[in-house]
Amino acid sequence: xxxxxxxxxxxxxxxxxxxxxxxxxxxxxxxxxxxxxxxxxxxxxxxxxxxxxxxxxxxxxxxxxxxxxxxxxxxxxxxxxxxxxxxxxxxxxxxxxxxxxxxxxxxxxxxxxxxxxxxxxxxxxxxxxxxxxxxxxxxxxxxxxxxxxxxxxxxxxxxxxxx
Amino acid sequence: xxxxxxxxxxxxxxxxxxxxxxxxxxxxxxxxxxxxxxxxxxxxxxxxxxxxxxxxxxxxxxxxxxxxxxxxxxxxxxxxxxxxxxxxxxxxxxxxxxxxxxxxxxxxxxxxxxxxxxxxxxxxxxxxxxxxxxxxxxxxxxxxxxxxxxxxxxxxxxxxxxxxxxxxxxxxxxxxxxxxxxxxxxxxxxxxxxxxxxxxxxxxxxxxxxxxxxxxxxxxxxxxxxxxxxxxxxxxxxxxxxxxxxxxxxxxxxxxxxxxxxxxxxxxxxxxxxxxxxxxxxxxxxxxxxxxxxxxxxxxxxxxxxxxxxxxxxxxxxxxxxxxxxxxxxxxxxxxxxxxxxxxxxxxxxxxxxxxxxxxxxxxxxxxxxxxxxxxxxxxxxxxxxxxxxxxxxxxxxxxxxxxxxxxxxxxxxxxxxxxxxxxxxxxxxxxxxxxxxxxxxxxxxxxxxxxxxxxxxxxxxxxxxxxxxxxxxxxxxxxxxxxxxxxxxxxxxxxxxxxxxxxxxxxxxxxxxxxxxxxxxxxxxxxxxxxxxxxxxxxxxxxxxxxxxxxxxxxxxxxxxxxxxx
Numbered sequence: 129x130x131x132x133x134x135x136x137x138x139x140x141x142x143x144x145x146x147x148x149x150x151x152x153x154x155x156x157x158x159x160x161x162x163x164x165x166x167x168x169x170x171x172x173x174x175x176x177x178x179x180x181x182x183x184x185x186x187x188x189x190x191x192x193x194x195x196x197x198x199x200x201x202x203x204x205x206x207x208x209x210x211x212x213x214x215x216x217x218x219x220x221x222x223x224x225x226x227x228x229x230x231x232x233x234x235x236x237x238x239x240x241x242x243x244x245x246x247x248x249x250x251x252x253x254x255x256x257x258x259x260x261x262x263x264x265x266x267x268x269x270x271x272x273x274x275x276x277x278x279x280x281x282x283x284x285x286x287x288x289x290x291x
Numbered sequence: 292x293x294x295x296x297x298x299x300x301x302x303x304x305x306x307x308x309x310x311x312x313x314x315x316x317x318x319x320x321x322x323x324x325x326x327x328x329x330x331x332x333x334x335x336x337x338x339x340x341x342x343x344x345x346x347x348x349x350x351x352x353x354x355x356x357x358x359x360x361x362x363x364x365x366x367x368x369x370x371x372x373x374x375x376x377x378x379x380x381x382x383x384x385x386x387x388x389x390x391x392x393x394x395x396x397x398x399x400x401x402x403x404x405x406x407x408x409x410x411x412x413x414x415x416x417x418x419x420x421x422x423x424x425x426x427x428x429x430x431x432x433x434x435x436x437x438x439x440x441x442x443x444x445x446x447x448x449x450x451x452x453x454x455x456x457x458x459x460x461x462x463x464x465x466x467x468x469x470x471x472x473x474x475x476x477x478x479x480x481x482x483x484x485x486x487x488x489x490x491x492x493x494x495x496x497x498x499x500x501x502x503x504x505x506x507x508x509x510x511x512x513x514x515x516x517x518x519x520x521x522x523x524x525x526x527x528x529x530x531x532x533x534x535x536x537x538x539x540x541x542x543x544x545x546x547x548x549x550x551x552x553x554x555x556x557x558x559x560x561x562x563x564x565x566x567x568x569x570x571x572x573x574x575x576x577x578x579x580x581x582x583x584x585x586x587x588x589x590x591x592x593x594x595x596x597x598x599x600x601x602x603x604x605x606x607x608x609x610x611x612x613x614x615x616x617x618x619x620x621x622x623x624x625x626x627x628x629x630x631x632x633x634x635x636x637x638x639x640x641x642x643x644x645x646x647x648x649x650x651x652x653x654x655x656x657x658x659x660x661x662x663x664x665x666x667x668x669x670x671x672x673x674x675x676x677x678x679x680x681x682x683x684x685x686x687x688x689x690x691x692x693x694x695x696x697x698x699x700x701x702x703x704x705x706x707x708x709x710x711x712x713x714x715x716x717x718x719x720x721x722x723x724x725x726x727x728x729x730x731x732x733x734x735x736x737x738x739x740x741x742x743x744x745x746x747x748x749x750x751x752x753x754x755x756x757x758x759x760x761x762x763x764x765x766x767x768x769x770x771x772x773x774x775x776x777x778x779x780x781x782x783x784x785x786x787x788x789x790x791x792x793x794x795x796x797x798x799x800x801x802x803x804x805x806x807x808x809x810x811x812x813x814x815x816x817x818x819x820x821x822x823x824x825x826x827x828x829x830x831x832x833x834x835x836x837x838x839x840x841x842x843x844x845x846x847x848x849x850x851x852x853x854x855x856x857x858x
Contacts, residue, residue, distance in 0.1 A: 138473070142410060142422075153415050183600065190597040196419040196439065199473040291472070 130179050132204040139172045143197040160278030175280045202289045204281045211281035215259045218273040221248040236262045296426040297322035297457040301330040303433045306465040313345035317365025319392030322457035340745040344717035346376020351721025354704045359386040366392045367405030377447045378416040382708025386445035388436045395455040409451045418446030426459040434466045443476025444595040480611025488590045488607045489623045495564035496635035498524045504531030505569015507700045514617035527555035531707040538696030548576040550689045553651035556852040567591045569613045572602040582851030592616050660837035661810045663762045667694040678730040679722040683715035683739030686768035689842040691734040713742030719757040737763040747800040750829045759831045764838045772841045797831035807834045
């Protein structure tokens with residue numbers, strides 16, 4: 129099962145490689161990973177999507193906690209949470225598909241954010257499965273480029289991941 | 292007081308109470324070596340002949356004392372040569388601080404002479420590492436390094452210091468406080484879990500204590516011994532744990548695992564409750580996980596949560612320092628009205644005695660050739676079982692573990708996790724430096740000793756009277772044994788030709804060399820090696836042993852603990 133693991137880590141060079149190195153050294157999967165600064169400039173927020181048995185996920189969380197640069201770790205999937213991913217997708221949009229893709233983007237609540245005579249670039253936000261569904265609705269031959277941010281997420285309600 | 296980074300480093304080590312630092316100079320640490328010359332008062336630097344040996348020596352010092360080992364090497368090849376030593380310490384959770392020189396910060400990333408990304412190279416084999424970019428952070432970083440290395444689950448910490456940081460100036464004051472917000476090792480086990488564990492222990496019918504290196508690292512021998520005696524249970528120790536509980540005590544059933552005793556492995560396999568303390572269910576201990584101890588409920592005490600339920604899922608996990616947890620367990624045992632099942636225990640012990648009666652460590656003593664087991668036993672007798680024994684890796688390591696039973700912790704120094712050949716001699720040097728008047732032995736083979744034999748020179752320079760017991764069978768013995776068992780006796784590359792004359796080699800380094808070839812004179816010759824006359828001399832004892840001898844008992848890879856090859 130997929131797990132979204134979110135953590136606060138020291139905003140220091142090398143911290144990211146300690147996390148990614150742990151995953152490669154111990155043979156764990158990373159499906160997606162995203163990292164950016166937070167309101168506290170000494171901390172970065174890293175979110176990664178991984179999968180494994182319950183025992184493996186438990187080990188992953190324990191090993192992450194063992195890293196000195198990792199300050200807090202939370203498996204978002206354990207509780208009620210919101211998750212989102214951003215996608216920018218560039219499509220070949222000519223002939224009758226030009227109109228069709230605009231309608232399709234509307235149905236998925238995507239925005240066409242860049243237009244040329246032959247292309248559309250669509251921006252879409254949602255759960256990863258929704259972005260997958262949009263891609264599946266397209267003719268693969270007409271997809272020019274797909275850029276996805278990886279999933280980020282927060283706990284629902286008043287609960288927060290903080291120090 | 293304002294001073295250079297190099298002088299801050301030396302003064303910091305003085306203030307930290309570091310006695311010895313093992314190292315090797317080079318371009319990127321010249322300012323520090325200069326500061327050692329001008330500022331070191333009590334701090335003693337030992338010049339090794341290869342950086343790997345510096346790390347193993349610091350490691351041997353740490354294992355034999357419990358204090359952190361400290362290493363100083365230069366950038367590039369100095370750091371990469373140290374890597375094997377650092378990894379060795381990491382796998383066995385040995386407290387260590389390794390300082391590496393680095394090219395000046397302005398040249399980092401430019402492929403400068405002797406530049407290597409030390410922090411990157413060592414990342415997977417350290418508890419943590421630092422690159423110090425600002426001299427103002429140097430003292431506080433060193434403080435963090437020592438704090439991390441010695442607390443929680445100990446381990447090596449690398450501090451990489453660029454040359455310009457060594458030359459830059461800052462105010463130095465020994466930092467009294469250390470604050471690492473993400474690092475709060477557990478200081479106390481959960482009392483509820485401890486109570487539950489004691490209840491489970493006392494209800495057991497076929498219990499066994501399984502203890503590891505964590506008891507040694509956690510200085511919990513006395514507490515373990517007290518609890519074991521209170522409970523009256525059998526106890527088996529891992530290769531790393533030997534000595535934490537006295538081997539001569541009747542409750543000890545010896546080492547377990549691949550070359551463990553018949554009684555230890557069968558007691559584990561048939562147990563209904565395993566009390567694992569400071570041990571990590573290593574594959575050399577468990578054998579095939581699917582066949583591991585099918586009837587056992589498991590209690591696991593460990594300082595590192597990530598060690599718990601890693602290989603074997605446990606029933607009662609207790610995260611905490613073993614010393615504190617055992618103290619509390621002893622208190623709970625004293626207070627409880629619950630009694631252990633005496634009748635079941637008596638049955639269990641009579642079963643164990645039956646297994647013990649197979650005398651699985653027996654070997655042929657009638658032959659014309661020297662048996663390696665006999666050599667180790669003779670050394671044990673002569674040294675009254677009270678020496679510091681550093682071992683290399685291979686058959687001789689297993690013979691030492693089996694035939695030199697230890698009654699005290701920190702006497703047995705071996706590379707258990709990484710299995711590093713070449714560990715023995717430098718580790719013995721470290722132990723000898725820490726215990727100048729003690730008998731320190733290096734049990735080795737003709738293969739392992741040649742991986743760090745250059746250190747004979749260091750031993751002469753510092754007057755380290757290590758006794759090297761080289762079990763020389765002309766083969767990479769453990770490789771040969773596996774080839775005999777599992778590769779139809781194709782002894783591919785396990786035979787060593789063109790061996791040096793070790794006696795002459797030792798003599799050329801200024802030491803004493805002795806060759807022993809005859810089982811009849813062996814004891815007498817060995818007694819002379821350990822005589823008063825040789826007390827202050829390094830003696831290299833080249834013992835020609837039976838080439839065909841194998842280590843028994845043995846659990847082949849993939850088998851369960853109950854599937855042992857006896858003789």
